[in-house]
Amino acid sequence: MTVGTTTLPLPSWEDSTVVVEPPGTEPGAWSGAPSSIVADGHVYLAYRLRLPIGAGRGIANVVARSSDGLNFTVVAEIGKDTFGAESLERPALVRTPEGRWRLYVSAATPETKHWRVDLLEADTPEGLATAAAVTVLAGDETAAWKDPVLHHDEHGWHLWASVHPLESWDDADRMTTEYATSPDGVHWTRRRTALAGRPGRWDARGVRVSSVQVTGDEITVAYDGRATAGENWEERTGVARGARLPDGTFGELTAEEHEPIGSPHPPYGLRYLSLVDLPDGGRRIYYEATRADGAHDLRTERV
Known part of the structure; x- marks a missing residue:
């Protein structure tokens, strides 16, 4: 799909390969919510494993390594009990300019609709399994922060996260994408709402940026959206774009x-x-999708 002067690869499904099976075969059993990077000639993939509500929900975040982008070996697994969380959602895997490894983990506060984001940091990806957690996006009684996507450049650290309003228990599935900046990737300043749902459209109920591509001063993103509360957990994928502002931040x-693009x-x-951009010059996309039995698997396509 061409967006402005850039092209953002989107799934075609027929060319996809399953890289992680779900931990069950029923609706609510998911593998997915991937975050991918290339480091030291390998593809690293962080993802979430989930069981249905009542059976454990988001049970773990996993970090795995691959030489071909298809066959992965687990190098770290972090369970929800590490965070005292009722559930874990999408992790964000990052390699800092200094070569350190970071995993930003979305953790649910038990018996609430609140979420926060904690940071694990280590010298190696294996070390993430035993790293101490530091809360970097705490949220509060009015807003839950989760599912961050990060970008680092000469202007510092940039983050897009899904934020859920907590005024009403029944409406806490609604979400916008909020944009924040940081000098170090630890201490964040919220700047603005980057993306919100469009009334009457397929993304009216909520939007969540899932992938960021920066080309010069132009930004192109993939995002998840849903029209109704009933479509929670079954969002489809769309594209949005924007530009860098004179102060170095990114605008709406x-x-x-x-x-939108969806599963068949x-x-x-x-x-x-x-x-992710591959060492050989190619590219891959990873995504979570509904399969025929209602479970979700983690798929990839070379694009």
Whole structure:
């Protein structure tokens, strides 16, 4: 799909390969929410494992390594009990300019709709399994922060996270994408709402940026969206774009006028797209998608 002067690869499904099977075969059993990077000639993939509500929900974040982008070996696994969390959601895997490894973990506060983001940091990806957690996006009684996507450049650290309003228990599934900046990737300043749902459209109920591509001063993103509360957990994927502002931050995003990309299997969820540039010059996308039995698997395509 061409967006402005850039192209953002999107799934075609027919060319996809399953890289992680879900931990069950029923709706609510998911592998996915991937975050991918390339380091030291390998593809590293962080993802979430989930069981249905009542059976454990988001049980673990996993970090795995691959030489071909298809066959992965687990190098670290962090369970939800490490964070005292009721559930874990999408992790964000980052390599700092100094070569340190970071994993930003979304953790649910038990018996609430609140979420926060904790940071693990280590010298190696294996070390993330035993790293001490530091809360970097605490949220509060009015807002839950989760599912961050990060970018680092000469202007510092940039973050897009999904934020859920907590005024009403029944409406806490609503979400916007909020944008924040940081000098170090630890201490964050919220700047603005980057993307919000569009009334009457397929993304009216909530939007969540899942992948960021920066080309010069232009930013192109993949994002998840849903129209209703009933589509929670089965979002589909769209594209939005924006630009860098004179102060070095990124401005608001504008959704493209295209129909979303979904799985061919009802209820058509296809979300958490992550894009990575490969050492050989190619690219891969990773994403979570609904399969025929209602579970979600983690898939990849070379693009």
